[in-house]
Amino acid sequence: MTSDIDIKRLIPQREPILMVDKLLSAESDTAVSQLTVRADNYFAQEDGTLAETGIIEHIAQSASAFAGYKAMTIGAEEPPVGYIGEVKKFRCLRCPHIGETLQTTITFGTEVEGVTILTGETYAGNEMVASTQMKIYVQVKGSAL
Numbered sequence: 001m002t003s004d005i006d007i008k009r010l011i012p013q014r015e016p017i018l019m020v021d022k023l024l025s026a027e028s029d030t031a032v033s034q035l036t037v038r039a040d041n042y043f044a045q046e047d048g049t050l051a052e053t054g055i056i057e058h059i060a061q062s063a064s065a066f067a068g069y070k071a072m073t074i075g076a077e078e079p080p081v082g083y084i085g086e087v088k089k090f091r092c093l094r095c096p097h098i099g100e101t102l103q104t105t106i107t108f109g110t111e112v113e114g115v116t117i118l119t120g121e122t123y124a125g126n127e128m129v130a131s132t133q134m135k136i137y138v139q140v141k142g143s144a145l
Helices: 052-073
Strands: 022-027 030-036 081-092 101-112 115-124 127-140
Touching (some): 030 052, 052 081, 052 101, 052 115, 052 127
Antiparallel strands (some): 022 030, 101 115
16 A cells, blocks of 8 residues: 555646646556545536546556556656656546545556656545556656656
């Protein structure tokens, strides 16, 4: 379990666009993160839901938290910087409501020349609300992770 690690040690993002509260677990190529959607969230909409772009950012930051955790385990002192190269097959089944807690599972796949393909699935309770594939590039102290 990794939930006791301050998320700000794992990712470079800060308020008002901090989209992960906790990294709940990280093992092998899979991690689980958590976010409670609050009314003051940068991506909160007038109808009381989280915008689709907020879900994408949450998934990307979940991957960043996982990469940060992996970097920390090999001795990095600062969180790595990551870049989204591509978002593919994004499906939003519904926008989560303010007050809901999201859990996102990130699975890192193939890595080629510093670019990693990952999948992300986001749930509110037992209900899937979104899924996607992304290509990301993560840089740790001048080298790819």
